Amino acid sequence: MRNELIETERIDNYLLKKSSPAETKLFEMDLLLDSSLFEKTEKQKLVHRFVRIFHRRLRRKQLENLHHYLMRQPDFKKTIDLIFT
Amino acid sequence: MYLQENEILQFYREAFPDVARYIHRRGGTQEDAKDIFHDAFLVFLERKAKGTLAIYSSPRAYIAGIAKILWLHRQQRIDTSQLPEEVAAYTEDNALSQAQPVMNYLQMAGEKCLQLLKTFYYDNLSMQDIAARFGFSGPRSATVQKFKCLEKIRNQIKFKTGAYAE
Numbered sequence: 001m002r003n004e005l006i007e008t009e010r011i012d013n014y015l016l017k018k019s020s021p022a023e024t025k026l027f028e029m030d031l032l033l034d035s036s037l038f039e040k041t042e043k044q045k046l047v048h049r050f051v052r053i054f055h056r057r058l059r060r061k062q063l064e065n066l067h068h069y070l071m072r073q074p075d076f077k078k079t080i081d082l083i084f085t
Numbered sequence: 086m087y088l089q090e091n092e093i094l095q096f097y098r099e100a101f102p103d104v105a106r107y108i109h110r111r112g113g114t115q116e117d118a119k120d121i122f123h124d125a126f127l128v129f130l131e132r133k134a135k136g137t138l139a140i141y142s143s144p145r146a147y148i149a150g151i152a153k154i155l156w157l158h159r160q161q162r163i164d165t166s167q168l169p170e171e172v173a174a175y176t177e178d179n180a181l182s183q184a185q186p187v188m189n190y191l192q193m194a195g196e197k198c199l200q201l202l203k204t205f206y207y208d209n210l211s212m213q214d215i216a217a218r219f220g221f222s223g224p225r226s227a228t229v230q231k232f233k234c235l236e237k238i239r240n241q242i243k244f245k246t247g248a249y250a251e
Contacts, residue, residue, distance in 0.1 A: 008232045008239075043239045047190075048206055050238065053182040054191050054199070055207040056127055063123045066097055076098060083105045084115050 007037070011044045097126070100145045104152040111156065121159070125152035128175050134209050137171075190238050198234035205231055 013019045014027045031038050070076045101122050108118035125148045132138040140147045154172055157163045165173060181187075191199055201219060204210045212224035212231075221227040 004236065005229060005232045008236055009228070012232070012235070039244065040239065042244075043242045044235065046242060047202075047235055047238045049178055049181060050185075050187045050190055051199075051202045051206045052131075053178050053187050055203045056131075056178070057182075059127060059130070060123055063097075063126060066094060067101075067119055067123075070094075070098060070101075079102050080105055080115065083102065083109050 007040070008044070011037075011041050014041070015045055015048060093130075096144060096148075100126070100148045103145065103149045107149065107153060108156060111160075113156065117156075121152050121155050122148070124155050124175065124179075125149075128171055131175075131207075132171055134207070136209065190241055193241060194234055194237045198237065201227075201231055202234055 010019075010027065014024060019027060031041060071080065101118075104122040104125065105115065105118040108114075108121060113121070128151050129138070129144065129148050138147075151172060154163065154168065155176075158165070158168060158172070158176065165176065168176065194202075197219075201215065204215050204218065205212070210218070212227050215231075216222070216224045216227040219227060219230075221230065
């Protein structure tokens with residue numbers, strides 16, 4: 001694996017809390033000394049969140065479809081309509 | 086652990102009426118109930134997939150509890166600092182998604198990368214499973230590809246003063 005990928009892996013291990021306590025301590029020292037590593041770490045953290053957000057949107061669409069499906073079931077629809085009447 | 090679609094349907098059928106009753110009693114609409122329920126259900130599903138779900142009663146009660154917290158937060162009756170960690174992380178991500186062109190960053194990585202990243206970071210599958218699913222020769226080559234995808238997105242993000250932009 002090329003050096004940059006090794007660094008990406010190291011950042012990921014830190015963000016996902018997969019590093020040992022000693023590795024974590026060393027990484028945090030490096031973060032203080034290396035602004036480029038700090039910036040990459042912050043950006044990588046954002047990528048994790050972006051991936052989560054994107055797939056959460058897809059999941060939410062699935063739940064919307066599920067909701068519409070259930071609301072077409074007479075028993076379920078009746079239960080919900082009774083709550084709101 | 087992953088839930089099958091029929092299990093999700095069953096959970097939905099059982100848990101939604103509890104949340105709907107709660108939201109209705111507090112002046113919310115059916116649409117509010119659905120939105121809050123979806124948020125609570127997503128917190129539940131994500132925690133379950135990640136293996137960090139701590140349930141002391143039943144999944145149904147857990148979802149209802151999260152829904153109550155989310156509703157109180159939406160009504161500004163509880164502060165973000167008072168939210169449980171899993172709910173705070175969820176609401177922070179939602180706020181970020183409204184402020185950032187998330188799709189612009191991700192789409193440039195391509196569909197295969199998006200799926201690969203999803204299976205690891207969202208579905209929490211092992212690299213062994215991911216290698217098999219995507220046809221890589223083994224976990225190591227799947228890992229290398231995953232990091233290449235990650236870098237592709239990461240390198241597009243440019244920080245501005247106090248914020249970040251494309």
